Amino acid sequence: MSVENTRIYPINTGWLEADVGTYLFWKGKAGEKIWHPTLCFYIDTGDYKIMIDTGLPDEERATRYHHKCEKRGCVESPTFLKNMGVDPGEIDVCIFTHLHWDHVHNMKAFSNARYICTRTEFTMAHNPLPLYYRSYESPILGIEAPFIGCHFEFVEGEQTIVPGVSVFPSPGHSVGHQCVVVETIAGDAVFVGDAIFNLRNMEPNLEEKWRYWVPARFVNSVDGWKSIEEIDKRSDYILATHDETVLEHEVFPFEGMPIRQRRQTVAGTSFYFSGI
Numbered sequence: 482m483s484v485e486n487t488r489i490y491p492i493n494t495g496w497l498e499a500d501v502g503t504y505l506f507w508k509g510k511a512g513e514k515i516w517h518p519t520l521c522f523y524i525d526t527g528d529y530k531i532m533i534d535t536g537l538p539d540e541e542r543a544t545r546y547h548h549k550c551e552k553r554g555c556v557e558s559p560t561f562l563k564n565m566g567v568d569p570g571e572i573d574v575c576i577f578t579h580l581h582w583d584h585v586h587n588m589k590a591f592s593n594a595r596y597i598c599t600r601t602e603f604t605m606a607h608n609p610l611p612l613y614y615r616s617y618e619s620p621i622l623g624i625e626a627p628f629i630g631c632h633f634e635f636v637e638g639e640q641t642i643v644p645g646v647s648v649f650p651s652p653g654h655s656v657g658h659q660c661v662v663v664e665t666i667a668g669d670a671v672f673v674g675d676a677i678f679n680l681r682n683m684e685p686n687l688e689e690k691w692r693y694w695v696p697a698r699f700v701n702s703v704d705g706w707k708s709i710e711e712i713d714k715r716s717d718y719i720l721a722t723h724d725e726t727v728l729e730h731e732v733f734p735f736e737g738m739p740i741r742q743r744r745q746t747v748a749g750t751s752f753y754f755s756g757i
């Protein structure tokens with residue numbers, strides 16, 4: 482493996498309308514809506530072809546069961562790969578940050594891939610708490626989730642998947658959420674799934690004296706905050722599923738890419754989990 486060869490391609494599978502106060506930011510402005518993209522990522526390390534999440538379904542299904550969706554010319558992930566000359570059957574591994582609907586569609590198109598998630602997430606996805614019937618497309622809605630019938634390999638804790646690509650647990654948004662770390666020539670890229678929605682979530686809310694302005698969509702806010710501190714500690718750059726700024730570049734890393742400072746202190750705010 483050579484880190485120099487690793488290239489990351491963001492794939493925008495469509496736009497979703499999200500509420501600023503109930504989704505994007507804790508104590509965000511209630512009722513205010515924004516449109517944000519839903520990305521998944523194709524990674525080519527030179528030795529392995531990897532998907533991190535697989536993105537949205539079609540506009541009709543997304544809007545009917547979930548949030549208002551507009552494709553705006555975006556294609557689903559297998560088509561995106563075909564358009565760049567990669568057959569979905571060539572993908573070696575699909576790593577899922579979690580199994581919410583907007584991260585798993587079309588996974589069966591990657592027919593030769595190892596599918597990887599945590600056991601905790603798999604268990605919840607197949608028997609969701611009623612609050613999350615929609616998130617996991619429970620059969621009670623009269624639809625079939627994309628992961629039904631797929632064989633997964635389970636990871637628990639920190640684990641290397643292939644050389645230069647590893648996962649670490651980041652529960653909070655969902656019970657078995659994990660982040661993916663990809664080593665690149667510019668440093669460690671961390672794929673945060675929905676641990677944060679927007680890079681702004683990593684910045685402080687000074688008015689409230691919070692080191693991070695965390696999202697409002699959590700199953701567990703203590704785990705969620707801890708996961709954000711872990712991301713902060715581990716990332717040289719962050720690739721977020723729902724952050725529009727990722728779309729400014731077709732490939733990562735790129736020449737002159739800004740590298741973030743890990744665990745930067747901000748006057749008037751504090752970390753909570755000082756030991757990590």
Ligand SMILES: [Zn+2]
Pocket residue numbers: 581583584674675722723
């Ligand atoms: Zn999502």
